[in-house]
Amino acid sequence: MTPRTFRFFVPVFAVALAVLCSMLIIALSGRDPLLISGKLFRATLASEYGTGQVLFRTTTLVFTGLAVALPFKARLFNIGGEGQLQLAAFAVAVTGALLPVSIPPVMALPLAALAGMTAGGIWGAAAGVLKIRFGVNEVISTIMLNFIAQGVTGYLLNYRFAMPSTEHTAQTGAASMLPSLDHLTGLFAGSPANISLLLAIAAAILAAWYLFRSRAGYELRSVGEQPEAAEYAGIPSGRHIVWIMGAAGAVAGLGALNLVSGYKHYYEAGLTGGFGFSGIAVALLAGAHPLRIVPAALLFGLLEYGGLAVGAYVPKDIFMIIQALTILIVIGFNGLKK
Amino acid sequence: MENMRAVLQLSGVSKKFGDIEANRDVSLSVAKGTIHAVVGENGAGKSTLAAIIYGMHRPDCGTMTVNGVPVQFDSPRDAIAAGIGMVHQHFMLVHPMTVTENIMLGCEQKGLFARLPLKAASEHVRRLSRQYGMEVEADARVETLSVGEEQRVEILKVLYRKASILILDEPTAVLTPQETVRLFGVLRSLRKEGKTILIITHKLDEVLDLAEFVTVMKKGGISGTVSCSQTSKQELARMMVGRDVLLRVENPPPSAGKTVLSVENLGYRNAKGLLKLDGTSFSVRSGEIFGIAGVEGNGQSELLSLLWGMHDRKGAVSGKIVLDGIDITGMTPASICALGVSHIPEDRLKHAVVASHSVSENLLFGRHREPRFHRGPGFDRQAVADYARNLAGRYDIRCSDPERQPLRSLSGGNQQKVVVGRELDRPGMKLLILAQPTRGVDIGAIEFIHKSIIEARDNGAAILLVSSELDELIALSSRIGCLYKGSMRRIFTETEVSGGRTEELLFKQEIGLHIT
Secondary structure (H helix, E strand, O other): OOHHHHHHHHHHHHHHHHHHHHHHHHHHOOOOHHHHHHHHHHHOOOOHHHHHHHHHHHHHHHHHHHHHHHHHOOOOOOOOHHHHHHHHHHHHHHHHHHOOOOOOHHHHHHHHHHHHHHHHHHHHHHHHHHHHHHOOOHHHHHHHHHHHHHHHHHHHHHHHHOOOOOOEOOOOOHHHOOOEHHHHHOOOOOOOOEOHHHHHHHHHHHHHHHHHOEHHHHHHHHHHHOHHHHHHOOOOHHHHHHHHHHHHHHHHHHHHHHHHHHHHOOOEOOOOOOHHHHHHHHHHHOOOOHHHHHHHHHHHHHHHHHHHHOOOOOOOHHHHHHHHHHHHHHHHHHHHHO | OOOOOEEEEEEEEEEEEOOEEEEEEEEEEEEOOOEEEEEOOOOOOHHHHHHHHOOOOOOOEEEEEEOOEEEOOOOHHHHHHOOEEEEOOOOOOOOOOEHHHHHHOOOOOOOOOOOOOHHHHHHHHHHHHHHOOOOOOOOOEHHHOOHHHHHHHHHHHHHHOOOOEEEEEOOOOOOOHHHHHHHHHHHHHHHHOOOEEEEEEOOHHHHHHHOOEEEEEEOOEEEEEEEHHHOOHHHHHHHHHOOOOOOOOOOOOOOOOOEEEEEEEEEEEOOOOOEEEEEEEEEEEOOOEEEEEOOOOOOHHHHHHHHOOOOOOOOEEEEEEEEOOEEOOOOOHHHHHHOOEEEEOOOHHHHOOOOOOEHHHHHHOOOOOOHHHEEOOEEOHHHHHHHHHHHHHHOOOOOOOOOOOEHHHOOHHHHHHHHHHHHHOOOOOOEEEEEOOOOOOOHHHHHHHHHHHHHHHHOOOEEEEEOOOHHHHHHHOOEEEEEEOOEEEEEEOHHHHHHHHHOHHHHHHHHHHHHO
16 A cells, blocks of 8 residues: 555544444443444434534644644644633634624624634734743743643632623623524534634635745744754744644634623633644644645544433443544554554 | 685675665675775665665675675674674764763673673673773773774774774775874784775775775776776776766866955954954955865965854954955855855765755755746746756756655765856856865866866856865866965965876875975
């Protein structure tokens, strides 16, 4: 098998193997695996509402997956998608609520998106600056920045922006709400899937173009592969590191649009719960290739919603096990290749 | 040769990796108590052959005998048991351990929890090192040793395992000239003690100096085995490359023009406060090659990094570097190269290429800012592909598909041609800075690279050549400056250099006087 086809089949094998393992685990927990998978299928892909729910989760996962994949080509590991997303969600919600009612959607939505991208982007770029200025490893700084983001949003929510006697911010104005796919096409009845799904796919295509076709991406990959040679070739590596970490944060921030403008229309604690971390898994499964992020995110979206849907029969934890197993098997296979 | 006892014999050995025939029908007979050299260009299959003999690869077909007994090795352990030892090009030593601990590692011959027989072992090591004239402190930590000493530890390790056949893979690649002389002394004394030595190299002078027999490999096969007393460098080169090779490039007299680069009283004190350059002054004119001779560590690397704007900014710079009237001291590499300066750095793999990128991406590396390759914020892929094909053709870069093939898969010589082609082709090139342009490159490619350099000179480029090979400096340079302790101690004029070419040995000695 050529390395190319091998790379392609690794995730497929891994998923198949992981599914097999989880069937076994379900059987061990005393349930009929076929029955459960039948239920899971009916609850997700076989129903419009279920499919919509899966797509809703997929959307955010594409964004947070890209937030890991972009810096990965510069050999940077962004663990901070969670914090970047959380800050951005807060910024989008607050912006949406504060904008005057008279502003039309064509202005309100870009402003909300800009607020999210700025919040996430600053958080990502901060890790880049810490790295090139003070040599702080980005893994450590992004983890710490996650904690800080959690603290900051928690404080701002509880002491500044929470509506009286609730635990969420004010409802955003109608102008900064994204139309749902149901509303637009009549499909996915009542599900939170919205048009930011298209934005996510566009972002993945743009990210692939940036990494593999643009001049900036060419320089970035050189910085990742051979930093010293890049310096000799006159490529400013520091600038690329800060920029790509900032871009990653901004992309994670766009994921907030799906959660806030497309679904909740306000910010509450736990809104972003874990999407940032699942994004790391999505990126690993996709081999950090932006275009493969989309199917990988779809799989994880399916497992996350499917886990909820059949939660009455088997513990949701089993689906976390499947996700983790898939990643372990992918990494194992890739290790075998070397 | 048949009348001597063959201690190691291979017949019809072949080895394939995928579609590549690394060794094809190799037959070889090594006589006891001789030094037998295997030469060939990079990628000719020398290292694979060594790996087969040492049991690291199993041949696809063919037989091997040691002392007349047919053998089949599954691992180096079997080879060691049969009395074969190998000294790898990259040493396999555990740095925090002592010399003795390293040497006995893997053959402690005691129970897992028993006390190590350290004392007996170090006694043995001392005895061996006395016997063969290899001075090494048995209780020193390996991390405190020089490269030459580390190599001696590797040889002792092999002798400690009672090897009678030693394989040395490119043993001189990492050594200074003085250390090389010492190594050869050791090898000769090993031969006197009846050991058989198989030495793999691509340096022909060394082969003729040291070995009795030499086997030439080409494209995985053997193109012949000859006695060193009955051959010449020229003949070996022809057997290696398959055609006549010009060992000394033709160098028509230069016609130097106006001054392009002038280095004025340049000084550099590094971040630790050590004076690395001390008032160096010289100039390079268009159409001439200014060579810089010097023993490593006398300021060459500092000079090169200052010229390219890559110096450690924590150090202190004095004096200035002027290129065509512009003071470039302290400018960035990008702005220096935009002024028409090309640079071939010393450490190619680390500084000049991205090995995992494709050949054409590497041909673009550092030149990707030129608008002719641009379309919008991306690249004009057609223009890049045309350019890559053109350069691959002109500089004889052998690769199947420049767009897809990673640079890593090319031989060392072809990698260097990628760098040379890219840098020499730079439009409006005024100055070319060369650091060890042919290090680790094989004969055929050296000839080609030297020709290209002379051609660039004749087209009016000013060329600065830093090389540790005096041969190369004398062959190419118009003038030669001797760098010693950070300053230019002596500059040989054009007439002195061209006169020196006729009396080369004397001239080398004279240069040697000014750099030590």
